[in-house]
Amino acid sequence: MTLTIDTRFFxxxxxxxxxxxxxxxxxxxxxxxxxxxxxxxIVLHEVYNFVCQHVGKDVAEMRVKSILGEEFxxxxxxxxxxxNSARLKCSNIY
Numbered sequence: 579m580t581l582t583i584d585t586r587f588f589x590x591x592x593x594x595x596x597x598x599x600x601x602x603x604x605x606x607x608x609x610x611x612x613x614x615x616x617x618x619x620i621v622l623h624e625v626y627n628f629v630c631q632h633v634g635k636d637v638a639e640m641r642v643k644s645i646l647g648e649e650f651x652x653x654x655x656x657x658x659x660x661x662n663s664a665r666l667k668c669s670n671i672y
Contacts, residue, residue: 581615582663583650585624592629592641611649618655618663622646 591603622642630638646652653659 580662581610581613582659582666583610583615583617583621584663584666585621585628588621588625588641588645589628592625607648615650616653616659617645617650618653618659620655622652 587603587606590599591607594600594603622645625645626638626642629641
């Protein structure tokens with residue numbers, strides 16, 4: 579099963595309010611790279627938009643570039659990916 583990485587995960591990682599949370603999301607990122615996690619293009623939009631509004635454009639650029647620099651496959655959102663992502667959110671996998 580390919581795992582979809584959603585906006586909430588990246589925002590939790592980037593805006594972690596504790597070292598423990600940052601450590602856990604970092605470990606999860608490593609696992610997601612190993613299994614070939616995918617990032618829908620809409621996630622790039624949502625992360626950029628949220629970070630830009632709350633922290634600023636420069637930080638938004640940096641965060642999106644960091645996502646693009648990872649070993650994730652960036653894909654167009656489709657029905658299968660949308661449902662898979664919703665299932666992950668529902669299961670509280672993070």
